[in-house]
Amino acid sequence: MIYFDNSATTKPYKEVLDSFVTVSSEYFGNPSSLHSMGGQAEKLLSQAREQVSKFLKVKSSEIYFTSGGTEGNNLAIKGSALMHKHRGRHLITSSVEHPSVRLAMEQLEREDFDITYLPVDRLGRIRVEDLEKAIRKDTILISIMHVNNEVGTIQPIEEIGQLLKRYPGILFHVDAVQSVGKIPISLIDNRVDFCSISAHKFHGLKGTGALFIREGARISPLFSGGDQERKIRSGTENVAGAVAMAKALRMTLTKAETGTETMKKIQTLLWNGLTEIEGTQIHTPHEYMAPHIINFSLKGIKSEVFIHALERKGVFVSTTSACSSKKKSPSKTLIEMGVPETLAESAIRISLSFQNSEEEALTALAALKESANQLRKVMK
Amino acid sequence: MEYERILIRYGEISTKGRNRNRFVDKLKKSVKIALAPFPNVRVEAGRDRMFVILNGESGTAVIEKLKNIFGIQSFSPAIKVKRSIEVLKQTSLDVVRSFYEEGKTFKVTPKRSDKSFELDTDGINRAIGGHLLQNIPKLKVDMKNPDINLRIEVRKEAIYLSCETIQGAGGLPIGSSGKAMLMLSGGIDSPVAGYMAMKRGVEVEAVHFFSPPFTSERSKEKVIDLSKKLADIYGSMTLHIVPFTEIQQTIREQIPENYSMTSTRRLMLRITDEIRKKHDALAIITGENLGQVASQTLESMFAINDVTNTPILRPLITMDKSDIIKIAQEIDTLEISNRPFEDCCTIFVPASPKTKPKREKVQYYESFFDFDPLIHEAVKETETIVLNSENNVRTEFSELF
Numbered sequence: 001m002i003y004f005d006n007s008a009t010t011k012p013y014k015e016v017l018d019s020f021v022t023v024s025s026e027y028f029g030n031p032s033s034l035h036s037m038g039g040q041a042e043k044l045l046s047q048a049r050e051q052v053s054k055f056l057k058v059k060s061s062e063i064y065f066t067s068g069g070t071e072g073n074n075l076a077i078k079g080s081a082l083m084h085k086h087r088g089r090h091l092i093t094s095s096v097e098h099p100s101v102r103l104a105m106e107q108l109e110r111e112d113f114d115i116t117y118l119p120v121d122r123l124g125r126i127r128v129e130d131l132e133k134a135i136r137k138d139t140i141l142i143s144i145m146h147v148n149n150e151v152g153t154i155q156p157i158e159e160i161g162q163l164l165k166r167y168p169g170i171l172f173h174v175d176a177v178q179s180v181g182k183i184p185i186s187l188i189d190n191r192v193d194f195c196s197i198s199a200h201k202f203h204g205l206k207g208t209g210a211l212f213i214r215e216g217a218r219i220s221p222l223f224s225g226g227d228q229e230r231k232i233r234s235g236t237e238n239v240a241g242a243v244a245m246a247k248a249l250r251m252t253l254t255k256a257e258t259g260t261e262t263m264k265k266i267q268t269l270l271w272n273g274l275t276e277i278e279g280t281q282i283h284t285p286h287e288y289m290a291p292h293i294i295n296f297s298l299k300g301i302k303s304e305v306f307i308h309a310l311e312r313k314g315v316f317v318s319t320t321s322a323c324s325s326k327k328k329s330p331s332k333t334l335i336e337m338g339v340p341e342t343l344a345e346s347a348i349r350i351s352l353s354f355q356n357s358e359e360e361a362l363t364a365l366a367a368l369k370e371s372a373n374q375l376r377k378v379m380k
Numbered sequence: 381m382e383y384e385r386i387l388i389r390y391g392e393i394s395t396k397g398r399n400r401n402r403f404v405d406k407l408k409k410s411v412k413i414a415l416a417p418f419p420n421v422r423v424e425a426g427r428d429r430m431f432v433i434l435n436g437e438s439g440t441a442v443i444e445k446l447k448n449i450f451g452i453q454s455f456s457p458a459i460k461v462k463r464s465i466e467v468l469k470q471t472s473l474d475v476v477r478s479f480y481e482e483g484k485t486f487k488v489t490p491k492r493s494d495k496s497f498e499l500d501t502d503g504i505n506r507a508i509g510g511h512l513l514q515n516i517p518k519l520k521v522d523m524k525n526p527d528i529n530l531r532i533e534v535r536k537e538a539i540y541l542s543c544e545t546i547q548g549a550g551g552l553p554i555g556s557s558g559k560a561m562l563m564l565s566g567g568i569d570s571p572v573a574g575y576m577a578m579k580r581g582v583e584v585e586a587v588h589f590f591s592p593p594f595t596s597e598r599s600k601e602k603v604i605d606l607s608k609k610l611a612d613i614y615g616s617m618t619l620h621i622v623p624f625t626e627i628q629q630t631i632r633e634q635i636p637e638n639y640s641m642t643s644t645r646r647l648m649l650r651i652t653d654e655i656r657k658k659h660d661a662l663a664i665i666t667g668e669n670l671g672q673v674a675s676q677t678l679e680s681m682f683a684i685n686d687v688t689n690t691p692i693l694r695p696l697i698t699m700d701k702s703d704i705i706k707i708a709q710e711i712d713t714l715e716i717s718n719r720p721f722e723d724c725c726t727i728f729v730p731a732s733p734k735t736k737p738k739r740e741k742v743q744y745y746e747s748f749f750d751f752d753p754l755i756h757e758a759v760k761e762t763e764t765i766v767l768n769s770e771n772n773v774r775t776e777f778s779e780l781f
Contacts, residue, residue, distance in 0.1 A: 019780045034721070039598045044777060051781055057441065061712065165478050189440045230715070247781050 002315045002360045007149055007351030013203045016248045023240035031237050041239045051246035055253055058187055058212055064229045065242050068209035069177035070100040072196025075211055075222055076173040077104045080141045082220035088138030090114045094126045096333040097145055101175055123285035124153035124337045141171045147179040150320045150333040152284050152293030161190030177201055181252040182290050193217040204248035208241035259354035263291045266361045270294055273365035277372050283334055297346040301375050313367040317350050383439030384460030388430040391453035391550050406553035407451040413615035414445045450579050452548030458540040468539055469511045475543055476512055485522035492534040552581030554614045559583040560663035561656045566599055569667030569696055571606045571713040572704050576695035577665045587652045589624040599721035609713045611767045620655050621763045627754050634749045641733040642742050645675050645684045653688045654759045663691040670697050679736040686739050
């Protein structure tokens with residue numbers, strides 16, 4: 001089996017699962033309990049927080065555990081809107097965000113907030129000039145993803161951060177779900193106020209994630225309850241999940257030191273191989289691309305058909321993003337990049353992890369070629 | 381825009397005459413400890429100023445660390461650019477833009493230590509000033525009191541640009557004023573008192589009284605966490621944990637209830653003083669604040685202080701609670717202090733403690749029992765732990781992480 005759908009989710013590391021099981025079975029106390037079992041659980045939780053903060057190079061009091069990327073994005077966006085609605089009701093985002101950002105924005109729009117959706121160029125990047133033009137007196141939040149989940153384009157977060165140094169009143173949220181472990185980013189240098197990450201994208205477990213909230217940035221909670229996570233995210237803490245995430249993050253970043261080069265090699269290998277197949281068009285831009293995603297279309301072959309053909313050969317890839325692939329609508333990102341709808345309907349996304357090898361890439365390429373040839377014959 | 385180095389200006393150190401070298405050394409040590417997470421950084425200490433050479437480390441992160449170091453009056457990050465007028469123009473524009481807001485004024489302060497550069501200071505002034513005025517529409521010059529002072533220093537190897545002066549924490553470098561013992565309860569005040577003493581150059585060791593099972597492991601944990609916060613300031617913190625259960629029980633048996641609190645404080649002070657002697661410290665620091673609670677009236681202090689001649693430093697003595705809380709917030713201890721566990725001060729509090737205890741009375745009550753062996757025992761059984769900020773990573777549970 002060759003698993004090339006790592007942007008949808010990754011396989012949890014065995015060591016990560018072991019930690020989860022140990023913590024769940026031996027340290028199952030509630031961190032809020034006064035007895036020593038509660039104390040142990042609290043210690044584990046704060047240790048997990050310290051570890052995550054250390055790797056993100058922020059303070060441990062700036063890390064808030066969540067249930068994943070969707071919650072982090074919703075909390076940052078709606079929480080800011082709720083807190084700062086009297087100061088302004090305008091938010092800016094891009095037109096290629098993950099649904100958990102886009103639809104949160106659309107919900108706010110129905111609540112009389114004003115949203116600007118910035119267009120992207122052919123590479124899938126927003127232009128910082130456009131962003132600056134969109135800023136108004138009543139702008140309270142800008143939310144831009146770091147790496148696009150469908151095509152892998154890296155957004156100009158550094159430039160935006162530098163620009164926003166001149167606008168201290170505007171909060172800046174970065175959805176870094178796809179970039180953790182692949183593209184390092186300095187949250188402090190780039191004046192980021194909120195940053196969401198999700199553990200299952202880096203070999204942690206589903207249902208765990210974290211939101212970085214810069215010290216001093218104020219936000220309204222979305223959940224009411226026992227005031228856990230410094231009142232920002234009520235609900236009994238998922239201690240085992242948090243510990244597992246801290247471990248997954250450490251392991252991923254250790255692997256990234258040498259793994260990123262290999263990943264780039266695999267990506268180039270796939271890239272070159274794909275261009276040899278007749279009728280392929282690669283959508284992932286050659287500049288500003290993350291090392292783990294290649295998005296391409298095989299002209300005339302519907303994505304779903306191709307995915308199942310590959311699956312029979314033991315290669316697992318996806319149609320654009322896993323979240324929207326069941327909806328059967330063509331990729332929003334590709335359409336925004338100006339890819340014609342017919343071509344977008346054939347889009348396939350290969351996404352890698354540090355567990356993939358060059359041999360796998362070669363095997364997968366052979367399978368891709370064979371499937372393409374077979375399907376072409378049938379579909380002609 | 382990348383910072384290359386940071387220039388540090390000393391505070392009161394420069395007035396310290398012959399002790400100056402010792403002060404600079406202490407400050408250099410403080411800076412090195414604070415910047416330990418950045419292995420590429422180099423620190424060069426001179427008589428009047430210090431340079432932190434970043435060597436590729438994040439300027440913003442280093443600046444955050446420098447803000448908390450005592451003995452620094454102010455500092456300025458500088459950008460290194462190639463010796464080319466075009467590059468200088470462009471970078472100057474970027475720098476000024478990043479600080480510019482409508483209505484702000486500026487001036488250029490050039491300095492040319494290398495005379496071979498094609499423009500003299502006046503030329504630089506005109507070239508850069510003109511370029512800035514052309515490109516930032518509403519920018520105005522103010523030579524006397526500019527909002528943005530762009531300093532340009534032309535040197536042989538490169539040109540250095542800086543236009544920000546960041547306020548330091550002030551005070552004196554830690555260790556330059558000797559050592560004292562801090563009585564650390566777990567409340568809001570005592571860590572702040574420790575911090576204030578450190579700010580005046582005192583090297584601090586903490587003493588905590590632990591009375592299991594009346595106070596829990598979690599309240600001890602709380603004090604350890606507070607000590608770690610203080611350890612962040614100077615790299616490490618020594619914490620002495622005194623077993624206090626037996627003494628507290630004896631007080632309950634021997635001393636009338638309304639004097640038990642006064643007596644407890646007296647015994648705590650005697651034990652702290654013994655530990656102080658053992659560790660060659662010269663004073664005791666408390667978080668006492670005049671009039672805050674029964675033990676902190678002048679009458680109480682008079683009755684409690686009776687047990688020792690050692691100087692007792694009370695940095696918070698005249699402060700308002702709201703100001704203390706503000707500092708606790710700044711040094712990030714407030715939230716830890718607010719954790720809801722009983723500590724040595726909240727347990728065994730009599731229903732109506734004497735707010736005006738008499739020294740003679742408490743001496744009389746204590747005279748029926750010899751506390752010396754218990755004090756001796758408590759000091760002997762005291763557990764000492766050293767908390768390091770650099771290896772703040774706990775080893776417990778390490779296999780799970």
